Amino acid sequence: MRYAYKNRHPYLFIAPALFILICFSILPIFVAFGISFTDINLRSLADWSRINFVGLDNYISLFTDQVFLISIYNTVFYVVIGVPLVIICSLGIALLLNYGKNKLYTMFRTVYYMPSITNIVAIAVIWGFLYNTHYGLFNYFLSLANIDAIPWLEQPTIAKLSLILLAVWKGIGINMIIFLAALQGIPREYYEAAEIDGANRWQMLRHITIPLLSFATFFVTITTLIGWLQFFEEPYVMTNGGPLDGTLSMALFIYRNGFQLSEMGYAAAGSFILFFVIIVVTLLQFKLRKAETEY
Amino acid sequence: MPSPRYKNSKIEKTFVTALLVFGGIVVSIPFIWMILSSFKPANEVLSMPPTFLPSNPTIEHYVNLFTNMNFGIYLRNTLVIVFFSFVGLLFNGMAGYAFAKFNFKGKEPIFYMVLATMMIPAQVTMIPVYLILNQVGLTNTMAGIVLPGLAAAFSIFLFRQFMSTIPFDLIEAARLDGAGEFRIFFRLIIPIAKPVFAVQAILTFIGAWNSFLWPLIIASDQNLYTLSVGLALLQGQHSSNFGLQMAGAAFMVVPILIVFAFFQKYIIQGFTMSGLK
Numbered sequence: 231m232r233y234a235y236k237n238r239h240p241y242l243f244i245a246p247a248l249f250i251l252i253c254f255s256i257l258p259i260f261v262a263f264g265i266s267f268t269d270i271n272l273r274s275l276a277d278w279s280r281i282n283f284v285g286l287d288n289y290i291s292l293f294t295d296q297v298f299l300i301s302i303y304n305t306v307f308y309v310v311i312g313v314p315l316v317i318i319c320s321l322g323i324a325l326l327l328n329y330g331k332n333k334l335y336t337m338f339r340t341v342y343y344m345p346s347i348t349n350i351v352a353i354a355v356i357w358g359f360l361y362n363t364h365y366g367l368f369n370y371f372l373s374l375a376n377i378d379a380i381p382w383l384e385q386p387t388i389a390k391l392s393l394i395l396l397a398v399w400k401g402i403g404i405n406m407i408i409f410l411a412a413l414q415g416i417p418r419e420y421y422e423a424a425e426i427d428g429a430n431r432w433q434m435l436r437h438i439t440i441p442l443l444s445f446a447t448f449f450v451t452i453t454t455l456i457g458w459l460q461f462f463e464e465p466y467v468m469t470n471g472g473p474l475d476g477t478l479s480m481a482l483f484i485y486r487n488g489f490q491l492s493e494m495g496y497a498a499a500g501s502f503i504l505f506f507v508i509i510v511v512t513l514l515q516f517k518l519r520k521a522e523t524e525y
Numbered sequence: 526m527p528s529p530r531y532k533n534s535k536i537e538k539t540f541v542t543a544l545l546v547f548g549g550i551v552v553s554i555p556f557i558w559m560i561l562s563s564f565k566p567a568n569e570v571l572s573m574p575p576t577f578l579p580s581n582p583t584i585e586h587y588v589n590l591f592t593n594m595n596f597g598i599y600l601r602n603t604l605v606i607v608f609f610s611f612v613g614l615l616f617n618g619m620a621g622y623a624f625a626k627f628n629f630k631g632k633e634p635i636f637y638m639v640l641a642t643m644m645i646p647a648q649v650t651m652i653p654v655y656l657i658l659n660q661v662g663l664t665n666t667m668a669g670i671v672l673p674g675l676a677a678a679f680s681i682f683l684f685r686q687f688m689s690t691i692p693f694d695l696i697e698a699a700r701l702d703g704a705g706e707f708r709i710f711f712r713l714i715i716p717i718a719k720p721v722f723a724v725q726a727i728l729t730f731i732g733a734w735n736s737f738l739w740p741l742i743i744a745s746d747q748n749l750y751t752l753s754v755g756l757a758l759l760q761g762q763h764s765s766n767f768g769l770q771m772a773g774a775a776f777m778v779v780p781i782l783i784v785f786a787f788f789q790k791y792i793i794q795g796f797t798m799s800g801l802k
Contacts, residue, residue, distance in 0.1 A: 237629055237630075239623075239627065239706040240623040240627035240628075240629040240632075241623075241629065242706075242707075243619040243622060243623035243627070243637070243710070244619070244620045244623045244624070245617065246616040246619065246620075246675075246676070247613075247616040247617055247639075247676040247681060248620065248635065248639070248676075250613075250616070250672065250673070250675045250676035251638075251642050251653070251676050251678065253657065253672075253673075254650065254654050254657075254672070254673040255642040255674075255678075256638065256642060256655035257646055257653070257657070258649070258650040258654050258657065259645060259649065259650065261653035261656065261657065262649050262650065262653045263654060265656070267653070275656070275659065282597075291755070294575075301550045304731075308777060312799060318668040323548065326541055326544060326545050326548075327545070329538075329541045330538070330541070330542070334545075335545070336544065338545050338546075338549050338787075340786065340789050341548065341549040341552060341553060341787070342548070343553055343785075343786070343789065344552075344553075344782060345552065345555075347696075347731050347777045347781055347785055348735075348777075348781060348782070349734070349735040349737070349752075349753050349756075349774075349777045349778060349781070350753070351737055351753040351754075351756045351760075351774075352559075352753070352756060352773075352774035352775075352777040352778045353555070353774075354557045354757075355728035355760050355770045355771070355772065355773065355774045356555045356556075356558070356774050357555060358760070358770075359558070359559075359562065359767045359770065359771065360554075360555060360558065362767075363577075365570070365571045365573065365767065366572075367558055367575065369556070370573065370574060370575055379779070399552065399555075402552075406745060418744060418800065440635065456646075459646075460646050460647065460648060462647075462648070462738070463737065463738065467757055467760070479585075480648075481648045484648045484652075485651075486649070488652045488655075489655075489742055494652050494656070497652055498649075498652050498653070500622060501646070501652065502649065503650075504646060504648055504649070505645070505646055505649050508644070508646060509644070512552045513643070
């Protein structure tokens, strides 16, 4: 007791933040796990006696639910195309921005970063207008080049690609900054030595820059992967999962079941499958990285 | 002597600059189009071929947002959320300080637990958090919107990283002078940690200003909607009025761009400083 009082200060300092994290992050994990084995829904919230333990039923029905399977397919589609695109684009832009040091380059750093700090709803609204089949700017540009109008958001596969384009545009900024910070940390001597040895630009990029960026690349890959696995806001605001569930992601499936259809137990089970996928993918990344650095 | 790395040829430099400028314009098109369209009257927004500059500029859409679309209330709610997120920022700073500068029982496991919360996807916690808040009667209240976001593990981590560079002697000296622990934190530590507070304040402002999903879930009363929820509502109700939608979007985006333009140097420094490289 006396120890606790004498050393109370650190505990007082962490108490508010810790209390909130426990209430709203840690405790909910256990609650989510618990309710994923029940049939809890909006009606049973008022009367707890109507909540039944259903064992693995939710998990079993998920894998026979055609809509859930579509959402898995779509999420994989987003990840497989989106993640490499974000990494390549942000690295490419970081390399260009690292080329010079004058005002122009600082200004463009801001320009490329801007999309990533702007509100997703605003972005969805703006892009919805740009993508509009009849009045949109993109189809107008295409018409100038005599290309037929593209139904950007009206056909399942094209709609997925349209959302990816938007999300890449939004995702470049933050990753570019991380790459840029890493690039600026590479000692210039390495390049000078390589130049004396007669290395050309391409060789320097391949043998100095890319290997020395491996930690940044790893960090960006992990965060981008986790982010795209939880792809939610773009399909929610732009297409609400349509057309024909063509843009429905796993995260949107969970939201829809939990809050629109009020099947909370079912949605919680879906969220645990997503959580499981994220953990597996993250661990896999760490494993790959370990194998890579050991050579 | 110029270092060899800068012996780039003129052609190469022009090429890189041209590429950057071209890319920059492509990236900015949505913003430019948003601003231009928001000043066009309804019939001009939909005209084909589109006009570039508004030929009859008007601010009717902006006026409309406030007179007919409740954007005044949404703005007030958003600012309330911003205010409370700053209170949360203080909590995170206090926790980061304790993890950096104190030794106490359970420090390591507690810190790892805090870090582990970063891995939990929002989709897993949103249903139980809703149920918890429902149980204590906080759904559809401002407290319910604000509370879950007050603490953030990443923010605590950044504070800890920065504060571990503050010398112990300084804190010891203040203690010998008889200053209490809270006085030390508010009078000594906060002024020293100003740079990291500044970065996080900007990021917190941006995050709170943009908050969307949680207010959408927890608020069923329109009087509690934030700007982004209001904007999503507007998009649903006025789906063909693109001028109005663009004005709403501009009203959300432009303040952020201004804040960011002023402080971008600190944000980018903050990322470099935080040891992410």
